[in-house]
Amino acid sequence: MLKIYHSPGTRGFRVIWACEELGVPYEIEPVDFSAENRARPEWRAMNSTGKVPVMKDGEMKMFESCAMMQYVLDRYGDGKLQPLKNDSVYAHYLQWCWFAEATFARPLGEIVNHRREFNPELDDVVAEMKSRATSALKAIDVAVADRPYLLGDTMSAADLSICYTMRGYCRMVTADLPSYAQGLFDRVTAIPSYERTVAADAKTAVRLGK
Numbered sequence: 001m002l003k004i005y006h007s008p009g010t011r012g013f014r015v016i017w018a019c020e021e022l023g024v025p026y027e028i029e030p031v032d033f034s035a036e037n038r039a040r041p042e043w044r045a046m047n048s049t050g051k052v053p054v055m056k057d058g059e060m061k062m063f064e065s066c067a068m069m070q071y072v073l074d075r076y077g078d079g080k081l082q083p084l085k086n087d088s089v090y091a092h093y094l095q096w097c098w099f100a101e102a103t104f105a106r107p108l109g110e111i112v113n114h115r116r117e118f119n120p121e122l123d124d125v126v127a128e129m130k131s132r133a134t135s136a137l138k139a140i141d142v143a144v145a146d147r148p149y150l151l152g153d154t155m156s157a158a159d160l161s162i163c164y165t166m167r168g169y170c171r172m173v174t175a176d177l178p179s180y181a182q183g184l185f186d187r188v189t190a191i192p193s194y195e196r197t198v199a200a201d202a203k204t205a206v207r208l209g210k
């Protein structure tokens with residue numbers, strides 16, 4: 001069975017959500033997110049960057065949350081949550097999957113990293129990162145102005161991935177999303193697998209005594 005090494009509130013959420021939506025069996029191995037734990041040689045052997053999440057499937061072990069999602073879809077998804085490779089929207093499927101992490105999540109992650117290292121935080125740095133995240137969000141808002149989901153009428157893993165990053169945006173920048181982006185967020189988080197993922201994430205925190 002898939003084993004997802006996850007710390008509450010972090011990017012493993014994406015992978016858990018994909019499994020929940022697809023009905024793919026998985027188990028969560030809670031990971032203490034403290035810097036001390038992630039610096040341990042045992043954790044570095046799991047992920048040499050010291051980050052979370054990590055996923056195992058039998059002997060296979062990997063990191064990078066979006067790559068994990070894609071692995072789950074390709075291996076166990078039965079064609080669900082992604083267009084066929086010869087579909088005209090496939091290129092945009094890739095674009096939004098990568099955008100979710102490489103462009104939209106990046107400045108948000110830098111705010112977290114910055115706050116961990118600088119106390120007091122440098123306001124200009126945080127403001128710049130918030131502004132980068134906001135311009136990424138605007139691109140999403142424009143993209144869904146004339147459609148319910150990023151690819152059109154059909155929800156895909158790109159929507160799940162982007163909406164996971166939007167959770168971070170609401171927490172770190174502002175909960176006031178532009179209207180079309182808000183519509184996307186509301187539609188995608190209304191699916192029952194979202195609540196199950198939120199519950200699995202909360203249960204992970206309880207298991208860690210948080």
Ligand SMILES: N[C@@H](CCC(=O)N[C@@H](CS)C(=O)NCC(=O)O)C(=O)O
Binds near residue numbers: 009010050065066
């Ligand atoms: N691109 C990676 C980013 C992984 C990442 O930055 N994870 C965060 C938690 S969501 C982390 O472990 N941060 C600790 C650190 O960077 O020191 C992914 O999508 O898995």
